[in-house]
Amino acid sequence: MLEATRTLPFDIKDYLRLDTMPHFMCPGCGxxxxxxxxxxxxxxxxxxxxxxxxxxxxxxxGRVGGYIDANTFHTTxxxxxxxxxxxxxxxxxxxxxxxxxxxxxLAIGGNHLIHAARRNLDITCLMLNNxxxxxxxxQASPTTAATRLTSTxxxxxxxxxxxxxxxxxxxxxxFVGREVTRQAPxxxxxxxxxxxxxxxxxxxxxxxxxxxxxxxxxLGEAPExxxxxxxxxxxxxxxxxxxxxxxxxxxxxxxxxxxxLPEYGERWRAHAAALRGETER
Amino acid sequence: MTAxxxxxxxxxxxxxxxxxxxxRFFAGYPITPSSEIxxxxxxxxxxxxxxxxxxxxxxxxxxxxxxxxxxxMRAMTATSGPGFSLxxxxxxxxxMTEVPCVVIDVMRGGPSTGMPTRPxxxxxxxxxxxxxxxxxxxxxxxxxVQEIYxxxxxxxDLAERxxxxxxxxxxxxxxxxxxxxxxPPPEAVKVAARKWxxxxxxxxxxxxxxxxVPAMARPGDGHRVHTTGLTHAESGFPTQSPxxxxxMMRRLLGKIDLHLAGIEKTETLATEDAEVLVVAxxxxxxxxxxxxxxxxxxxxxxxxxxxxxxxxxxxRALLRAAETxxxxxxxxxxxxxxxxxxxxxxxxxxxxxxxxxxDGEPMTPGEIAAAVRELARHA
Amino acid sequence: MRPLPNDDFxxxxxCVETGLNILVVGVGGQGVLMISKALALLAQRRGFEVKxxxxxxxxxxxxxxxxHVRFAPKVWSPTIAKGEADVLIAxxxxxxxxxxxHLRPGRGVFIADTRRIVPPFxxxxxxxxxxxxxxxxxxxxxxxxxxxxxxxxATEIAxxxxxxxxANTVLLGRLSAxxxxxxxxxxxxxxxxxxxxxxxxxxxxxxxxxxxxxPRTDIGDPGxxxxxxxxxxxxxxxxxxxxxxxxxxWCKGCAICVKLCPERxxxxxxxxxxxxxxxxxxxxxxxEWLCPDFAVTVRNEGVPA
Numbered sequence: 001m002l003e004a005t006r007t008l009p010f011d012i013k014d015y016l017r018l019d020t021m022p023h024f025m026c027p028g029c030g031x032x033x034x035x036x037x038x039x040x041x042x043x044x045x046x047x048x049x050x051x052x053x054x055x056x057x058x059x060x061x062g063r064v065g066g067y068i069d070a071n072t073f074h075t076t077x078x079x080x081x082x083x084x085x086x087x088x089x090x091x092x093x094x095x096x097x098x099x100x101x102x103x104x105x106l107a108i109g110g111n112h113l114i115h116a117a118r119r120n121l122d123i124t125c126l127m128l129n130n131x132x133x134x135x136x137x138x139q140a141s142p143t144t145a146a147t148r149l150t151s152t153x154x155x156x157x158x159x160x161x162x163x164x165x166x167x168x169x170x171x172x173x174x175f176v177g178r179e180v181t182r183q184a185p186x187x188x189x190x191x192x193x194x195x196x197x198x199x200x201x202x203x204x205x206x207x208x209x210x211x212x213x214x215x216x217x218x219l220g221e222a223p224e225x226x227x228x229x230x231x232x233x234x235x236x237x238x239x240x241x242x243x244x245x246x247x248x249x250x251x252x253x254x255x256x257x258x259x260x261l262p263e264y265g266e267r268w269r270a271h272a273a274a275l276r277g278e279t280e281r
Numbered sequence: 282m283t284a285x286x287x288x289x290x291x292x293x294x295x296x297x298x299x300x301x302x303x304x305r306f307f308a309g310y311p312i313t314p315s316s317e318i319x320x321x322x323x324x325x326x327x328x329x330x331x332x333x334x335x336x337x338x339x340x341x342x343x344x345x346x347x348x349x350x351x352x353x354m355r356a357m358t359a360t361s362g363p364g365f366s367l368x369x370x371x372x373x374x375x376x377m378t379e380v381p382c383v384v385i386d387v388m389r390g391g392p393s394t395g396m397p398t399r400p401x402x403x404x405x406x407x408x409x410x411x412x413x414x415x416x417x418x419x420x421x422x423x424x425x426v427q428e429i430y431x432x433x434x435x436x437x438d439l440a441e442r443x444x445x446x447x448x449x450x451x452x453x454x455x456x457x458x459x460x461x462x463x464x465p466p467p468e469a470v471k472v473a474a475r476k477w478x479x480x481x482x483x484x485x486x487x488x489x490x491x492x493x494v495p496a497m498a499r500p501g502d503g504h505r506v507h508t509t510g511l512t513h514a515e516s517g518f519p520t521q522s523p524x525x526x527x528x529m530m531r532r533l534l535g536k537i538d539l540h541l542a543g544i545e546k547t548e549t550l551a552t553e554d555a556e557v558l559v560v561a562x563x564x565x566x567x568x569x570x571x572x573x574x575x576x577x578x579x580x581x582x583x584x585x586x587x588x589x590x591x592x593x594x595x596x597r598a599l600l601r602a603a604e605t606x607x608x609x610x611x612x613x614x615x616x617x618x619x620x621x622x623x624x625x626x627x628x629x630x631x632x633x634x635x636x637x638x639x640d641g642e643p644m645t646p647g648e649i650a651a652a653v654r655e656l657a658r659h660a
Numbered sequence: 661m662r663p664l665p666n667d668d669f670x671x672x673x674x675c676v677e678t679g680l681n682i683l684v685v686g687v688g689g690q691g692v693l694m695i696s697k698a699l700a701l702l703a704q705r706r707g708f709e710v711k712x713x714x715x716x717x718x719x720x721x722x723x724x725x726x727x728h729v730r731f732a733p734k735v736w737s738p739t740i741a742k743g744e745a746d747v748l749i750a751x752x753x754x755x756x757x758x759x760x761x762h763l764r765p766g767r768g769v770f771i772a773d774t775r776r777i778v779p780p781f782x783x784x785x786x787x788x789x790x791x792x793x794x795x796x797x798x799x800x801x802x803x804x805x806x807x808x809x810x811x812x813x814a815t816e817i818a819x820x821x822x823x824x825x826x827a828n829t830v831l832l833g834r835l836s837a838x839x840x841x842x843x844x845x846x847x848x849x850x851x852x853x854x855x856x857x858x859x860x861x862x863x864x865x866x867x868x869x870x871x872x873x874x875p876r877t878d879i880g881d882p883g884x885x886x887x888x889x890x891x892x893x894x895x896x897x898x899x900x901x902x903x904x905x906x907x908x909x910w911c912k913g914c915a916i917c918v919k920l921c922p923e924r925x926x927x928x929x930x931x932x933x934x935x936x937x938x939x940x941x942x943x944x945x946x947x948e949w950l951c952p953d954f955a956v957t958v959r960n961e962g963v964p965a
Binding site (some may be wrong): 017020027049050051053055065066069070071072073074075076079081082084085086087088089090091094111112114115230268271272275276 | 327330341350354356370506507519640
């Protein structure tokens with residue numbers, strides 16, 4: 001179904017609900033860049049809009065789906081993966097993409113993430129990580145780095161953070177990758193690979209919260225924030241390079257896991273078909 | 282073809298009825314005393330071409346059920362009190378987004394973990410008010426294994442017709458009670474087909490027809506609609522407009538009123554001249570029936586009103602049944618829940634008295650009869 | 661430096677008894693190391709001691725590759741000092757110029773491919789068709805004035821033979837004309853070094869290089885064809901219809917496009933971004949990719965969206 005590749009040039013307006021634009025994200029918000037990369041990847045993979053289902057949770061990331069001209073579901077906080085599990089099992093013909101956030105996916109929805117990864121149903125999960133609860137006014141999330149100021153860590157965060165990719169990989173996801181919005185074309189390629197992966201694919205997108213997180217932590221305006229992303233990352237292809245050209249604790253990007261595992265939907269259908277064969281005999 | 286008679290446990294009857302009603306998706310999480318429903322569904326659904334999935338918790342279970350229903354499958358989950366609590370937010374989501382689904386709640390002693398293997402009727406108000414905000418609520422309370430079968434099928438019919446989640450409430454006793462059930466032939470099982478939107482352009486996913494129920498867009502049919510739990514306009518997109526919000530909420534809640542006749546279901550016994558009316562549902566109604574029968578034999582003018590549909594509460598039927606009553610007794614296996622609704626409907630007179638039992642034991646005919654005699658003496 | 665006589669293109673082969681210092685230079689992927697291996701093998705078979713040292717670290721990125729080949733009855737140092745190379749073989753024109761000072765003044769032989777490989781950083785502007793800062797010296801200015809030798813379009817010769825990758829063997833053939841070794845020895849070495857399945861085409865490339873003579877009109881001024889223009893003309897680029905536009909209704913003025921445009925062709929105009937110098941746009945699409953509000957539209961058929 002995803003084998004086809006579009007030859008027509010990509011025009012984002014073909015994939016947007018134009019009457020909902022301009023979107024409601026703050027100026028400079030990385031989620032818009034991630035949305036563009038997603039839509040470009042959808043285009044590259046030749047996915048029919050009618051057969052595309054985008055399931056979102058709650059928060060800034062949850063609002064991303066509403067702008068996509070597809071079957072879009074804005075569900076409850078933390079639960080998009082659970083909704084998507086039911087949808088994909090009921091409708092294997094749909095391409096199901098989950099767009100979620102760091103709080104949505106790792107805090108309230110952490111349980112669903114690990115089990116979706118373990119179950120390995122053919123869902124592509126895009127986690128937009130901006131390290132903060134933006135919609136509710138900038139509270140600390142499971143990915144808020146230590147010492148960062150948020151409205152619930154007024155003297156600096158002290159909790160350790162989640163490595164979402166390591167979590168998804170450990171839980172059994174067949175495809176795990178991470179990219180920054182600054183590298184939008186690479187992000188598109190990564191998402192396209194995730195979409196083509198038969199099984200649960202987890203993509204963490206490092207996105208900027210400019211108006212709340214950036215401002216509170218004096219990270220500069222939107223251009224400075226996105227420019228600094230490059231200094232904070234280390235492409236996976238350079239994994240074995242000595243740390244020299246990269247800052248300490250630089251964030252690895254790229255594809256971390258890509259393995260063929262039995263896809264849950266196919267497994268279920270084969271299992272059920274075998275049982276029906278038994279019954280008929 | 283006539284009905285086939287067979288002996289079933291309540292939970293088994295529930296699963297068979299769901300499959301007979303066309304349920305092809307079940308997501309659940311183990312919890313006493315409802316687990317047998319999941320177990321039977323895990324056996325039946327793959328053989329019926331459906332999907333059974335055991336989720337990581339009850340929140341995920343109801344979410345997956347809603348997701349499957351959005352995809353076009355008839356879907357159900359089953360749980361008990363603690364799990365029902367976890368499901369409340371997403372039940373509200375299903376009501377708001379108008380997604381048909383069925384939730385079986387096998388009530389056990391509460392609060393908290395309570396008495397998992399003991400019966401109770403403590404979730405009646407949770408079924409009504411468990412989810413935040415106002416929403417259309419339909420809850421059915423079968424009193425026998427036979428009725429579990431018929432009410433589960435009716436739950437699917439109502440869910441599809443009203444596009445709303447429907448709860449079936451019964452307790453641990455009938456869940457695990459073995460009784461004979463008349464299984465109707467397949468052609469006798471009537472469940473409304475879902476009203477799907479046709480492929481016409483300019484489709485408004487939440488613009489209702491005269492019956493108050495909008496047609497549903499099936500993914501893949503080309504409508505590409507937005508589904509959100511936010512208060513939305515007819516277009517499906519969020520709105521902040523007070524006028525639109527008011528219109529949409531009134532239409533949502535009004536679905537129940539428009540279909541009241543089809544939803545309400547009650548049973549009465551000797552209410553024509555009853556001086557003391559017993560209002561009971563579920564397992565308690567069986568004890569009440571015995572009590573009323575015996576009281577009548579003894580010359581006490583007792584009657585029984587049994588709401589099979591507890592929500593929406595059958596107000597007019599109750600008022601009719603209570604016309605001659607000088608006192609009303611509401612026995613329940615809780616500290617007094619549905620009695621509040623009965624009091625609201627009846628008003629100041631005749632007096633409405635609760636009779637609660639919260640020790641994990643079913644109500645006995647004797648204690649109901651004693652309470653009725655007491656009321657009859659003073660009435 | 662003596663001027664090159666007109667008839668020197670079929671040079672009298674030198675009798676090599678005392679050994680030679682040969683420098684082979686080029687960029688990654690051209691086959692510098694293959695030439696030096698062939699030379700080393702040949703010298704070895706003739707009983708010389710051989711030392712070869714090379715640098716090819718940045719070769720994958722089109723960086724420079726050079727190889728020192730020294731052979732003599734006794735070789736001490738593995739590298740060739742400035743002014744001590746007897747032969748400089750350049751697989752790329754600018755690389756050859758870079759190493760000219762290593763040739764023996766007045767006696768060195770310079771054999772070069774005139775093909776230019778322009779590195780990305782030679783372009784000071786990313787505008788299509790913009791001039792590059794590539795070496796301006798032409799073969800006519802170099803060959804015969806600073807050194808003996810010849811410049812030929814070996815890549816063209818190799819392409820005509822059927823495989824552009826044998827350009828290095830063409831140059832090796834050209835070198836053989838200067839050295840007094842039997843052609844059979846050369847053929848044996850080429851066959852031994854050529855990658856599997858390419859012995860035949862490499863032998864033909866070798867022969868074509870060995871037999872090369874400049875076009876009649878160009879006698880005395882090899883490489884004139886390239887020498888007539890100071891700056892090498894780049895292949896005409898297709899008209900790309902590059903344009904950039906910003907939708908003011910969608911722009912929220914985050915300034916990401918303005919700050920990240922490599923050509924600085926966008927600017928803030930009050931609360932929103934505008935296209936300030938559309939002519940500077942190269943169509944790289946950075947602004948389009950990174951606009952969170954999809955307000956920027958770039959047209960450039962050359963760069964896929």
